[in-house]
Amino acid sequence: MLFLLIAQLVATLGKIVFLFAFVLTVVPLLVWAERRISAWIQDRKGPNRVGPAGLLQPLADLIKFLSKESFVPERAERFLYNLAPLLMLVPALMVGAVIPWSKPIPPDSWIGYWLSAVDWAPEGIPFQVIDVDIGILYFYALASLGVYGVILAGWAANNKYTLLGGLRASASMVSYELSLGLSVVVVLLMTGTLRINGIVDWQQGAWLVFYQPLACLTFMVTVFAENNRLPFDLAESEQELVGGYHTEYGGIKFALSMLAEYAHMAINSALIASLFFGGWRWFGLEDRLPWWATLLLFIGKALFFMFFFIWVRWTFPRFRFDQVIHLGWKVLLPMTLGNAIATAVALVLVERSGWPLWPVVMAGQVVVVAGAILGSTIQTRRLQARAAAS
Amino acid sequence: MQLVLFVLFGLFAVLGGLIVVGNRNPIYSALGLVVALFSISALYVILGAYFVAAVQVIVYAGAIVVLFLFVIMLLNLNDRERLREQFTLRSVIGIVLGLVFVAVTGLTVWAVVHPGTGAAMPLSDVGHTKQVGRLLFSNYLLPFEVTSVILLAGMVGVLVLIRFHGRGHRS
Numbered sequence: 001m002l003f004l005l006i007a008q009l010v011a012t013l014g015k016i017v018f019l020f021a022f023v024l025t026v027v028p029l030l031v032w033a034e035r036r037i038s039a040w041i042q043d044r045k046g047p048n049r050v051g052p053a054g055l056l057q058p059l060a061d062l063i064k065f066l067s068k069e070s071f072v073p074e075r076a077e078r079f080l081y082n083l084a085p086l087l088m089l090v091p092a093l094m095v096g097a098v099i100p101w102s103k104p105i106p107p108d109s110w111i112g113y114w115l116s117a118v119d120w121a122p123e124g125i126p127f128q129v130i131d132v133d134i135g136i137l138y139f140y141a142l143a144s145l146g147v148y149g150v151i152l153a154g155w156a157a158n159n160k161y162t163l164l165g166g167l168r169a170s171a172s173m174v175s176y177e178l179s180l181g182l183s184v185v186v187v188l189l190m191t192g193t194l195r196i197n198g199i200v201d202w203q204q205g206a207w208l209v210f211y212q213p214l215a216c217l218t219f220m221v222t223v224f225a226e227n228n229r230l231p232f233d234l235a236e237s238e239q240e241l242v243g244g245y246h247t248e249y250g251g252i253k254f255a256l257s258m259l260a261e262y263a264h265m266a267i268n269s270a271l272i273a274s275l276f277f278g279g280w281r282w283f284g285l286e287d288r289l290p291w292w293a294t295l296l297l298f299i300g301k302a303l304f305f306m307f308f309f310i311w312v313r314w315t316f317p318r319f320r321f322d323q324v325i326h327l328g329w330k331v332l333l334p335m336t337l338g339n340a341i342a343t344a345v346a347l348v349l350v351e352r353s354g355w356p357l358w359p360v361v362m363a364g365q366v367v368v369v370a371g372a373i374l375g376s377t378i379q380t381r382r383l384q385a386r387a388a389a390s
Numbered sequence: 391m392q393l394v395l396f397v398l399f400g401l402f403a404v405l406g407g408l409i410v411v412g413n414r415n416p417i418y419s420a421l422g423l424v425v426a427l428f429s430i431s432a433l434y435v436i437l438g439a440y441f442v443a444a445v446q447v448i449v450y451a452g453a454i455v456v457l458f459l460f461v462i463m464l465l466n467l468n469d470r471e472r473l474r475e476q477f478t479l480r481s482v483i484g485i486v487l488g489l490v491f492v493a494v495t496g497l498t499v500w501a502v503v504h505p506g507t508g509a510a511m512p513l514s515d516v517g518h519t520k521q522v523g524r525l526l527f528s529n530y531l532l533p534f535e536v537t538s539v540i541l542l543a544g545m546v547g548v549l550v551l552i553r554f555h556g557r558g559h560r561s
Contacts, residue, residue, distance in 0.1 A: 077417075144453065167463065
């Protein structure tokens with residue numbers, strides 16, 4: 001009995017350690033990849049001196065960050081100033097707890113044997129730190145808590161530029177949270193479950209992105225905005241606000257806020273892969289793969305979306321602040337709301353009439369997109385007419 | 391284990407509440423509110439009411455207090471002297487409402503301690519998302535709709551205020 005308890009405890013602790021190890025390994029690699037890929041896109045060389053292909057550059061940077069003086073600006077709110085980077089980092093790491101990393105580890109694998117999983121998890125040990133009933137709402141709740149780190153970092157430094165950066169960042173985060181939530185609602189409608197495990201299981205045959213490309217698109221856009229990545233990185237816009245909410249941070253505290261940003265990116269990529277791209281599944285092939293292969297498959301998908309984040313950042317120019325708010329409230333919100341309604345109607349139609357699911361759901365999205373295009377055309381015309389009149 | 395967590399988060403909730411009323415700096419008060427709300431949602435988790443806990447964090451900690459912070463920061467209410475409250479009618483009303491709150495809480499606790507009075511309902515049955523949805527759209531449909539209409543009215547009101555304000559400035 002005691003042994004089984006210890007085995008379960010070890011399994012849970014192992015999963016938590018894996019989560020932290022994954023994030024903390026991937027973040028330096030991401031920083032390096034971002035600099036190398038941006039250099040490649042801009043036809044430069046990028047960091048290539050420290051170690052092979054510059055791979056040790058993040059390590060060198062870390063040594064630099066650690067050896068810098070850890071100062072607090074004069075007349076800053078000392079306690080909150082020190083707290084803010086942690087408030088940014090902790091929600092990012094906590095979100096990872098609901099992501100299923102691979103298929104359940106079977107009892108006859110060496111880990112399962114070593115923990116004698118037959119006795120307490122005959123179906124296999126789920127590779128997910130906690131399988132809560134509310135899975136996706138947990139993600140959403142923590143994503144909404146991420147605002148505090150940014151807003152407090154901006155305020156506590158007692159600098160008007162950081163305050164503006166923090167307010168801008170949190171304004172865009174709060175505005176895009178609505179569209180994020182409504183995109184998630186579409187996922188819930190389609191799969192009928194809140195548990196991320198259940199959502200991944202639903203995608204056994206075909207990924208959700210094939211049924212809901214619109215929801216996938218809006219989800220990705222809102223995640224970019226939540227992350228304050230370019231093209232939504234008004235918080236940082238160097239030309240206007242020096243460096244945004246972390247202008248006044250130096251040394252290890254700046255490194256922590258960077259870590260938080262990239263950890264968010266890594267975890268959100270994993271989440272995009274789980275919600276819309278089948279998680280650790282690959283069109284039924286996963287049944288024949290060992291569990292560690294599905295883990296590698298999932299990490300591969302997540303890495304692709306991290307690359308996608310970087311790719312977008314160095315391809316698109318930054319929006320103006322009013323454009324971001326306009327996009328959030330007047331384009332994305334009506335579209336996601338319309339998509340939620342259209343999907344609900346489509347699902348009821350399918351249930352009542354027995355029509356095939358895919359064409360009906362797609363038709364709903366086509367209607368929504370057509371409505372959005374029509375609406376924005378009318379609006380543009382009206383604005384042009386008003387501009388011509390005045 | 392549950393008791394330890396309950397005591398821990400209960401203490402955090404009380405501490406957060408004390409920070410809200412006791413701190414002269416409004417920013418710290420708002421943050422104390424976040425601590426209190428978050429701890430209360432942790433208490434919901436201990437009760438097995440995951441959905442209520444998530445909604446608590448999303449709506450209150452994630453949205454409403456952020457707006458409080460916005461207002462405090464933009465109005466720059468850092469002037470601690472101005473916030474020194476005098477003993478006014480407002481505080482009298484506050485004390486009366488506080489007593490009402492204590493009475494209601496006491497009655498609830500009494501109802502739980504003496505079962506059979508019919509007031510208590512095991513939270514873990516309410517907490518499951520599916521059951522919450524089912525109850526909202528069957529037994530509690532009318533209150534749900536009324537709440538939606540009130541929220542909609544609030545939203546329309548805000549839009550109207552913004553429009554009039556904007557016009558006044560332009561003309």
